[in-house]
Amino acid sequence: MYKKSEMVSREQSLPGRSDPMELNATHFLTAESMFPPFPSGRHWCYFAMGCFWGAERRFWSQPGVGVTAVGYIGGYTKNPSYEEACSGLTGHTEAVLVVYDPAVTGFEQLLKVFWESHDPTQGMCQGNDIGSQYRSGIYCMSDNQLAAALQSKSSVQQQLDRLGYASITSEIVLAADFYYAEGYHQQYLAKNPGGYCGLKGTGIKCA
Numbered sequence: 001m002y003k004k005s006e007m008v009s010r011e012q013s014l015p016g017r018s019d020p021m022e023l024n025a026t027h028f029l030t031a032e033s034m035f036p037p038f039p040s041g042r043h044w045c046y047f048a049m050g051c052f053w054g055a056e057r058r059f060w061s062q063p064g065v066g067v068t069a070v071g072y073i074g075g076y077t078k079n080p081s082y083e084e085a086c087s088g089l090t091g092h093t094e095a096v097l098v099v100y101d102p103a104v105t106g107f108e109q110l111l112k113v114f115w116e117s118h119d120p121t122q123g124m125c126q127g128n129d130i131g132s133q134y135r136s137g138i139y140c141m142s143d144n145q146l147a148a149a150l151q152s153k154s155s156v157q158q159q160l161d162r163l164g165y166a167s168i169t170s171e172i173v174l175a176a177d178f179y180y181a182e183g184y185h186q187q188y189l190a191k192n193p194g195g196y197c198g199l200k201g202t203g204i205k206c207a
Helices: 053-058 082-086 107-117 143-163
Strands: 043-049 066-072 092-099 136-140 170-176 178-180
Touching: 043 053, 043 107, 053 066, 053 092, 053 107, 082 136, 082 178, 092 136, 107 143, 136 143, 143 170
Parallel strands: 136 170
Antiparallel strands: 043 092, 043 136, 066 092, 066 178
16 A cells, blocks of 8 residues: 555656646746746755745745745656645655845855754654655755755754754755646745645754
């Protein structure tokens, strides 16, 4: 029997589809393009922190962040639907694309938001949200981002050890394919301010 809290194999995963999900081309809050190519000089990366509605809100409010978008990363199924991702049979986790201007906001500041905004020790869940689609992760676009993320993990683990938390389970790797989620998920909590957000940090503070 397959369990949602276990990572599905490529052989078990759903086939998906060739066409991407339909969504508006512009960000609901910034009116910038949701799709590459992004403006010259912009950098980007992907963060997974549990339910992507609340995670996206944490990042769009950061100075220098021009675009955020929610979607699916780290799995096997092409262009999965939300229902398919939630089944655990795509291998993806819910993630946020964060496009930022490094002259205004450094990658280290985004790492600070990531580590402080959720519990990175929970494995295949986040709070009451259970399943491989809620696992924590940082999906980097360069070796420099990857090195910074791994270095920050070591520092954060020291703080978590002092507070009695378990080992960090966040996946920290170079990014693979990212698939945009359906349009109604994009900037969801800006369109529905009273919507669900289950994110809760551990109490650590990153330098």
